[in-house]
Amino acid sequence: MPLFDMPLEEMREYKPPRDEPSDFDQFWASTLAEARAHDLDAVFEPSDFGLATLDVYDVTFSGFNGDRIKGWYMRPRASDGPLPALVEYIGYGGGRGYPHEWLAFPAAGFAYLVMDTRGQGSVWSRGDTPDIASGANPAAPGFMTQGILDRDSYYYRRLYTDAVRAVEAIRERAEVDSTRIAVTGSSQGGGLSIAVAGLLPEVKICLADVPFLSHFRRAIDITPRDPYPEIARYLQIHRDKIDTVFQTLSYFDGMNFAARMKARALFSVGIMDTICPPSTVYASYNHVTSEKEIREYYFNDHEGGGVQHIAEKILYLRKRWLA
Numbered sequence: 001m002p003l004f005d006m007p008l009e010e011m012r013e014y015k016p017p018r019d020e021p022s023d024f025d026q027f028w029a030s031t032l033a034e035a036r037a038h039d040l041d042a043v044f045e046p047s048d049f050g051l052a053t054l055d056v057y058d059v060t061f062s063g064f065n066g067d068r069i070k071g072w073y074m075r076p077r078a079s080d081g082p083l084p085a086l087v088e089y090i091g092y093g094g095g096r097g098y099p100h101e102w103l104a105f106p107a108a109g110f111a112y113l114v115m116d117t118r119g120q121g122s123v124w125s126r127g128d129t130p131d132i133a134s135g136a137n138p139a140a141p142g143f144m145t146q147g148i149l150d151r152d153s154y155y156y157r158r159l160y161t162d163a164v165r166a167v168e169a170i171r172e173r174a175e176v177d178s179t180r181i182a183v184t185g186s187s188q189g190g191g192l193s194i195a196v197a198g199l200l201p202e203v204k205i206c207l208a209d210v211p212f213l214s215h216f217r218r219a220i221d222i223t224p225r226d227p228y229p230e231i232a233r234y235l236q237i238h239r240d241k242i243d244t245v246f247q248t249l250s251y252f253d254g255m256n257f258a259a260r261m262k263a264r265a266l267f268s269v270g271i272m273d274t275i276c277p278p279s280t281v282y283a284s285y286n287h288v289t290s291e292k293e294i295r296e297y298y299f300n301d302h303e304g305g306g307v308q309h310i311a312e313k314i315l316y317l318r319k320r321w322l323a
Contacts, residue, residue, distance in 0.1 A: 002272070003272060004222075004272070004277075005222070005271075005278050005279045008278075008296070008298075011279050013286070014279055014286060015282075015283070015286040016218070016255070016283050018253070018255045019246070019250045020250060020253075020256045021247075024250075024251060027251055028199060031064075032199065034065075035062075035063065035065070035164070035165060038062045038065070038066030040061055040062050040165060040169060041062050042059065042062075042169040043059070043061070044057040044058075044059055044173070045057055049098070049099045051074075051100065051103075054074045054075065054099075054106050055074065055076075056072065056074050056099045057074070058070070059073045062165065063118070064159075064162055064165075065133065067132045068129075069115065069116060069166070070096060070127075070129045071096055071113050071115045071116050072099045073112070073173075075112070076106060079175075081111070081174070081175030081176065081177065082175065082176065083111040083180075084109075084110055084111070084182070084317065084321040085111040085112070085182070086111070086112050086113075086183070087112075087113045087114075087163075087166050087182070087183050087184070087196075088112065088185055088189065089163055089166075089185035089188070089193060089196075090114065090116070090120070090125070090185065090188065091186050091187040091189050092143075092212065093120055093121075093122065093140070094117065094121060094123065094125035095120055095121020095122070095126045095127020096114055096115070096121070096128065097121075097125040097126050101125070104310050104314065111170065111173060111176045113169065113170045115163060116128055117129065118130065118131045119136050120138060120141075122139050122140045123140055123141065126138075131155070133153075142227060142230040144227050145234040145245075148231070148234070148248050148249075149245070151247075156213070156252045157251075160192065160195045160252065163183075163196045167181060167200055167202065171202065180321050181204055182203065182206070183203050183205075183207070183263075184206075184207035185207075185208070186209035186210055186304070187209070187275070187302065188212045188213065190208035190210060190267075190276075191213030191214060191254050193206050193207065194206060194211055194214070194254045194257050194258050194284055195213070195254065195257045197257070197261045198257025198259070198261050199260075201262050204263050204264065205264045206261060207266050207313045208265065209268045209304055209305070209309060210270055210275075210302055210304040211254060211276060211281055211284060212275075213252060214253060214254030214255060214258075214276070214281065214283055214284040215253065215254070215255055215279070215280040215283035216228075216249040217246060218277070218279060219277055220232050222277055223275065223276075225275045226275075254284040255284050258287040258288045259287040259288070261288050264290060264292070265285070265290060265291070265292040266293050266294075266316050267281065267293070268295045268296075268297065268304045268305050268309050270300040270302055270303065270304040270305075271297065271298045271300070272298075272299060272300060273302045273304070275301070275302040276302060282294075
C-alpha cells in the first residue's frame with residue numbers, strides 16, 4: 001500500500017482546530033451520572049479454561065442504562081496483589097472471544113479485563129453482549145450510523161459509557177492497585193482508550209494503537225475502507241443531514257477527549273493506514289498535553305506494529321509499574 005495521506009513531517013505537526021460543542025463536558029458528566037445511577041453490580045465468576053498460571057473470571061457489569069456487559073478478567077495466579085491493572089477494548093466488529101486469545105498482559109503480571117463490545121462481535125471474534133437499546137443481538141456492521149441524528153441516541157454514547165464502567169469494575173477488585181490503572185486497545189479499542197482517559201482522571205496510562213474515532217470529517221473525506229465510509233454512504237442518501245451528523249459526531253471525536261487526557265500516553269500509527277488515516281491519529285495525539293510518545297510504523301497499514309507493538313506496550317508498562 002503506497003502513502004496516501006499528507007507527508008509525515010506535516011502530520012507530526014498536524015493539530016487541527018477542535019469542533020467542540022459548548023456543552024461537551026456537561027453532556028458527558030450527565031451521561032455518566034445516569035449510568036452510575038444504576039448499581040455497577042460487577043460479578044466475577046471463576047471459569048476454568050485450562051490455564052495453569054492464570055485465574056480466569058467471566059465478568060458481567062452494568063454499563064449504559066444498566067445494560068449488562070460481558071468481559072473476561074484474568075490475573076496471575078501466583079500473585080494476590082496489589083497489581084497494576086489494564087482494561088482492553090476491542091476493534092470494530094470484534095467481541096471478547098475466548099480467554100486464551102488475550103494472554104499477553106496477564107502473563108506479564110497485570111490484572112487484566114477485556115471488555116466485550118455491545119452489539120458487535122460477529123465479524124472476526126465472537127461477542128456475547130447484545131445492544132439492548134437497539135434491540136439487537138451481536139451482529140455484523142455497521143454501527144457507525146446507528147442513532148447518528150441525535151447525540152443521545154448515538155450508538156457510541158452507549159459504548160463509551162460501557163468503557164468507563166469497565167474501568168470502574170476492575171477498580172473494585174481487592175487485588176488491584178487502583179492508583180495504577182491503564183487502558184488500551186487497537187483501532188476502535190484505541191479510540192475508546194482515548195475517550196476513557198479523557199473522561200476518567202483515575203486512568204494513569206493510555207496505550208492507544210492506530211486509534212479510530214478521531215477527526216471524523218477528515219477521515220470520512222479521505223478514507224477508502226470501512227468503517228468511516230459507512231457514514232459517507234449514509235449521507236449519500238440522507239443528503240440534508242450532513243450538518244446534523246457532524247454535530248452529533250463532535251461529541252465523540254477523539255481530539256476532544258485527547259485534549260482532556262491527564263494520563264501518560266503511548267500511541268501507535270501505521271503511516272500507510274487506509275482505515276484510520278495517520279493524519280487522524282496525529283490529530284488526536286497532538287492535542288494530548290500530558291507526557292506522551294508515539295511509535296511510527298512507516299510501511300504498515302492498519303495492523304500498525306502488530307505483535308511487535310504488544311511487546312512495546314508490555315515493556316512500557318513494566319518499566320513504570322513493575323521495575
